[in-house]
Amino acid sequence: MTGFIYNIIISLVYGVINIIALFNKKLKLFVTGRKESFDKLSAINSSDKVLWFHAASLGEFEQARPIIENLKKDYSNYKIVVTFFSPSGYEIRKNYPHADVVCYLPFDTNRNMKKFVSLIKPEIAFIVKYEFWPNLLDQLHKHQIKTILISGIFREKQSFFKWYGSYMRKKLYAFDYFFVQNDTSKNLLHSIGFNNVVKSGDTRFDRVYDILKQDNKLDFVEEFKNNTYTVIAGSTWPEDEELIVNYINNHASGDEKFILAPHTIQSNKIQELKSSISKSTVLFSEKDNLELKEFQVLIVDTIGILTKIYSYADVAYVGGGLATGLHNILEPATYGIPIVFGGYKYHKFQEAIDLIKLKGVTIVTDKKELSNNFVSLKTNENLRSTMGKTNMDYVKNNTGATQKILEYIKNSL
Structure with missing residues (x-):
């Protein structure tokens, strides 16, 4: 591929997305949200010193978060800009208090990226995990902006490591340093001539370990749980819920309770889920003035509290492994909870592979295995x-990545 071909493809893709967005709610957010990005960035003045973080979605943002919050505390004279690629990240964190600007990353056209990089001119650009946009990287390189990858992860199947991957390999020269999660990533980068790389680990470990220091009390969960054995199923998809509901309806005894926190909280989907459960069930949105301890199932139809809810689990089921991809298993893991998840879409998550080997988690693929x-x-x-x-x-045992990255940053500012 050449830059000319890439730019044709990216323009065509953007055109198609704009058409599909007329009929798709999530893509509509993706398109309309980006129309506001440059207006939001007008809050940045030419005299401002800026640290910019880009995350694809919510999971990657959590990897950036411990870095952001440490820098905000130690370098208060800098403005923090956070961009997202996905609506599922932006919509949840658009009011993040530790950032001066939160917006969507403009689509990766030449014109957009020239304007974007010229506007914010960051002292350091932080790209999380694996967001490699060619035009963006070209502009960062052209403007000689210090760029680092944090919690990076590379796989042999990526184009960087193929005979036809020279176009994307060249884009990696935009990075001054790579902080990667594992030896595989480090060795792959070495194999194509990049030695400015260190295995630092994953900053999410620092983030979730710090969760233990916060107040995780939720009165409504304590009332519902009522000192009863409780399974908490977080970030579930319909594929997960089919297995869990089967267990609740056909196998669960009266002395066990369930809290379900679905990935999608659209009211019609929540009502369908509630209707499928034969045991006494209450929604979070219905909880006021009810005796929650009288119910066996609680469905959480809100966002932002799952991390705290996990602290009440005797067992955690983490969703996504039977659908689009496993969600965050480190949040329940930090509380010292046994974990179950679907055994199809987890192979891209190092922590899942590690904990399967260590036998801290079990995987299931059907109703019988889950039961x-x-x-x-x-x-x-x-x-x-x-x-x-x-x-x-x-x-x-895997904390410490944040400190390694912060030491590098402090020597760079």
Whole structure:
């Protein structure tokens, strides 16, 4: 591929997305939100010193978050700009208090990226994990802006490491330094001549470990739980819910409770889920003036509190592994909780692979496997304790990436 071909493709893709957005709610947010980006960035003055962070979505933002919050504290004279690619990240964190500007990253056309980089002129550009946009990287390189990758991860299947990947390989020269999660990523970069790389680990470990220091109390969860054995299923998709609802309806005993926090909280989807459950069920939005302890199932039809809810789990089920991709298992792991998740879409997540080997998690692919695992975990307290300790130790033993990156930054500013 050449730059000319890429620019034709990106323009065509953007045109198609604009048409599809007329009929798709998520893509409409993707398109209309970007129309506001440059207006939001007008809050940046030419005299401002800027640190810019870009994350694809919410999970990548959580990797940037410990860096952002440390820098905001130690370098208060700098303005923080945070951009997102996906609506699922932007819509949840658009009011993030530690950033001066939060907006969508403009679409990766030559014109957009010339304007974007010239406007914010960051002292340092932080790109999280794997967002490699050619025109953006060209502009960062052209303006000699210090650019680092944090919590990066590379795989052999990526075009950088193929015979036909010279176009994308050249874009990596925009990076002054690569902070990567594992030895595989480090060795792959070495194999194509990049030695400005260090294995720092994943900053999410620092983020989730710090969760233990905050106040995680939720009165409504305590009332619902009522000192009863509780399974908490977070970020579930319909594929996950089919298995969980089958267990609740056909196998769950009266002395176990369930909190479901679906990935999608559209009212019609929430009502469908509630209607599918034969046990007494209440929604978060219905909780006021009710005796929550009388219900066996609580469906959380709001966002932003799942991390705290996990602190009440005896067992956690994390969704996405049977659908589009596994969600964050480190949040329940940091509390020392045994974890179950779907066994199809988890292979891109190093923590999932590690914890399978360490036996802190179990994977399921159908109703029978989930039911067998849930029964085993409920009836075997020693198993729960062993798995939970494995998960907590794993998180604790992998902290430290944030400090390594901060030391580099402090030598750069």
